[in-house]
Amino acid sequence: MKTKSKLVALTLMTSVLVSACGGQGSGGTGAAGSTDKKAEEKPKEPYTMTIFTAGVSQEEFDKRFSATLKQKFPHVTIEYIMSGKGQTISDLVAANKIPDIIRTDVPTLQTGYLDYKIGYDLTEMVKKYKYDVNRFNKVFIDEIVDAGGTGALYGLPVPPYFPQALYYNKDLFDKFGVAYPKDGMTWDELHELAKKMTRVDGGTVYRGFSANPVNTLRDNVLSLPILSPTADGLHDSAKWSTLFQNLLRFYQIPSNTIESTSSLEDKAFNKGNVALMTNQHNIYLVIPPEVNWDIVSYPKFNDGPNLMPQRGPAYWAITNTSKHKDEAFEMIMAMLSDESQISDSKLGIPTTLNNPEIAKVLGQSDPVYSKKNMNAINFYKPANYTPKRKMGEVTVPGGTQQNLVGNAFIEVAQGKKDINTALREIDEKLKAELEKEKAKK
The missing domain is CATH 3.40.190.10 (Periplasmic binding protein-like II)
Structure with a gap:
């Protein structure tokens, strides 16, 4: 009887140990766990995300954003288009090659975005991803909402202002x-x-x-x-x-x-x-x-x-024709993250966030700005935006x-x-x- 009891106890102990190892399946060393993990993590389908801007060079975009996007979205190829001869937003719309992400601003919101019927309200994305727009300086959010004339959020503010x-x-x-x-x-x-x-x-x-x-x-x-x-x-x-x-x-x-x-x-x-x-x-x-x-x-x-x-700043916007709206919004979140804005701020690019810790590092990595009184930029809060005529007038x-x-x-x-x-x-x-x-x- 004692021998049988010992055998049962040993069997139970072994089961517990196997279960414990199995419980580490998502990161454990068991062969079954590794197989399950590989099965769950199927490679994402590769595709191209098109980003269009006016006035920001490929060199500047790469310096500020490319490394972050490649790390977070390795399966995505970024096609970056800077407005120029033959590749204005008008040219792209006419050729039915509408970008996924556009860098717009308030002065050209109507003529360079909404007039082409490609505007997309980010409000639903903000809700879906529980994204906190209060992290931005309120002046910049209010300006883009008011500029659209309908209460829609047509973009999120990207440095610099x-x-x-x-x-x-x-x-x-x-x-x-x-x-x-x-x-x-x-x-x-x-x-x-x-x-x-x-x-x-x-x-x-x-x-x-x-x-x-x-x-x-x-x-x-x-x-x-x-x-x-x-x-x-x-x-x-x-x-x-x-x-x-x-x-x-x-x-x-x-x-x-x-x-x-x-x-x-x-x-x-x-x-x-x-x-x-x-x-x-x-x-x-x-x-x-x-x-x-x-x-x-x-x-x-x-x-x-x-x-x-x-x-005021420019804004990252998504077009209503994009087939990759969710990932476009995720990319925008990455480009406007605290980490990205800290990096921007250290280069001398004023943050669009209402985060004093990020504002404090303004210019610290730049050979010129690091020797200047950059706190002068943060001495006062930004003034309110200039009121515009109603959209469509x-x-x-x-x-x-x-x-x-x-x-x-x-x-x-x-x-x-x-x-x-x-x-x-x-x-x-x-x-x-x-x-x-x-x-x-």
Whole structure:
């Protein structure tokens, strides 16, 4: 009996041990477990995912996203198309070669996406994948939702966006023994500093201040639109007069003469004889290495708001014709993950997330930005987006609007026109442009 009891006990123990090994089947060493795992993990069918963008080179896309996509989606071949001759979105739609993923933005949302009837609302995908859109800065989500005009979520914000900053030439401040500007300055304080730094020395004219008139006025902290969202013509001339007056006083400083065009004024700082410049922090903005520059926060009005003017980001969107919508959304999630945005931020690309830890590492891996005061970009929160006309209403292209304002300001700063005349003419030209657009309908 004792021998039989021992045999039963041994049999039970062996069963338990075998069961224990079998319980590790998904990662254990048993032959059966390995076979089951291989059976479960059938290779996914290979296919091609087409991604279309305007303005982002293949080199930049590869640097930022390709490694992540290859790792997470090894069975997918990425066909990357950058808009160009013969391969615009219009060309692709006409040839019935509509991409799966498109990099769109608010200014071209209608003309480059929705007008082709390829828009796809990501709301259902967000629900399906329980994706938290609250991780993004609310300003950027609100802008794309409002731009679509129907409450649809036509895209998720991809870095960069373009915050404004105040650049300064450290060598000129050292040369003239003037203290560097600081974060948190007001426009009045900046004006006083610009007056100090504007001088003629040794026959050389040193300008205290320059600005890109187009983006300085367009991306204003008041979020003031050029074309009225609800009426035909310039929106709120009184507030536009305030913005013109604020900027004009810098060009009324003796010897601080504005260049003849916005593009030339935009590049004036690069010559090395301009002390201060308001402009976007923009990875595509190239300042020559011989200019020893740094940045501080963008100046604010005495009575606020304490926000940073900015130009919004682009958005990853999916087309309604894609046969791979789920995997397209998964790819977008990967490209906008914390890991991807940390990598972007370290390269100097401002994050679209409301994550201060990711914002803090801005520029740390870049040989130029790592030596600059990049915290200036995070000193204020981004200003709200500029209200647009309702989707489908007759409008004037954004480029036309901003050029009307930029060119008008140049004429005012050159003394050719007064502010009231310039604003009245902008209003008249906007109305004329609207009539042209209406005639096309």
